[in-house]
Amino acid sequence: MSVVPAEARPGGSRSGTGTGREPAELGPRARLWPSLAAVYRAQLSRARVARIPLLFVATFQSVGILVMMRGVVDGGSEAESVVAGSAVLVVAFVALNLLAQYFGQLRASGGLDHYATLPVPPAAVVLGAAGAYASFTVPGTVLTAVFGCVLFGLPLAHLWVLVAVIPLAGAALSGLGAACGLLAPRPELATVLGQLGMSAALLLGVLPPERMPEAVRLLRDLLPSTYGVEALARTFGPRPDWAFVIGDLAVCAGVGVASLAVATWAYRRAAVR
Numbered sequence: 001m002s003v004v005p006a007e008a009r010p011g012g013s014r015s016g017t018g019t020g021r022e023p024a025e026l027g028p029r030a031r032l033w034p035s036l037a038a039v040y041r042a043q044l045s046r047a048r049v050a051r052i053p054l055l056f057v058a059t060f061q062s063v064g065i066l067v068m069m070r071g072v073v074d075g076g077s078e079a080e081s082v083v084a085g086s087a088v089l090v091v092a093f094v095a096l097n098l099l100a101q102y103f104g105q106l107r108a109s110g111g112l113d114h115y116a117t118l119p120v121p122p123a124a125v126v127l128g129a130a131g132a133y134a135s136f137t138v139p140g141t142v143l144t145a146v147f148g149c150v151l152f153g154l155p156l157a158h159l160w161v162l163v164a165v166i167p168l169a170g171a172a173l174s175g176l177g178a179a180c181g182l183l184a185p186r187p188e189l190a191t192v193l194g195q196l197g198m199s200a201a202l203l204l205g206v207l208p209p210e211r212m213p214e215a216v217r218l219l220r221d222l223l224p225s226t227y228g229v230e231a232l233a234r235t236f237g238p239r240p241d242w243a244f245v246i247g248d249l250a251v252c253a254g255v256g257v258a259s260l261a262v263a264t265w266a267y268r269r270a271a272v273r
Helices: 032-070 076-108 111-117 122-135 137-152 159-183 187-206 214-222 225-234 242-271
Strands: none
Touching: 032 076, 032 122, 032 137, 032 187, 076 111, 076 122, 076 137, 076 159, 076 187, 076 225, 111 242, 122 137, 122 159, 122 242, 137 159, 159 187, 159 225, 159 242, 187 214, 187 225, 214 225, 225 242
16 A cells, blocks of 8 residues: 655645645636526527417407597597507516416426526526516517507607617516515415406506596506506607606616516525525
8 A cells, every 4th residue: 555645635735634625616607697698598489489379368458458448538648548558568468467477387386496506696587587578578569559559549650669668667567577476375376466466557557547536546656567658658749758758767667676676586585495
């Protein structure tokens, strides 16, 4: 049997006070944006087939509401609220309802364990899934807005503001939907919470605020999608007040950051249980 000097061994030491082993260096942590892009692409490819029929239902629902309200509302500011609310309702259907169901089922089936083993930040999982689901709302929202403008005789010139309304309102509602799905103890409760949120967006966003009681208006102001509706509705006027439009979009952005932060915390909480 040969004797190897301590100096010849990797990390060896003559002192005998330590184990003689250096801790192995871990690989670099995954960065947020590349991880976010990878999760987004994966979610987009997985949800493409399953969610297209539901997106058709969301668009058909909003178009049906426009047709129904045409017999009640003639024009003016009420028509602007109806069209803007119906367009944002497509975003609410996907961001609140479908995303709450998705994360609720993912938690119940143990799917969060799969994401927990991946070297991706929790924020990338939440943002990637929310972004993928929000992407499906773009065609339906644009179609609903164009159809509503034609139906009620509203101008189409400023519909480009949907470029800001869809992602900002979608971020605010997606964060709430993901949080509901991750915090709900059972997937059935997550589904109920998502449907209640979508119903609130329907009743408080589509109906003209002038016809609502004061107490209901206060509830309407607490709903994040309201500010996306207001931002879009203001652009239908002959001279839109862009300062108010930007202010409404800023509120959507602020609520979106807060709600996605809550959803990220809820993901960490659910993943370690």
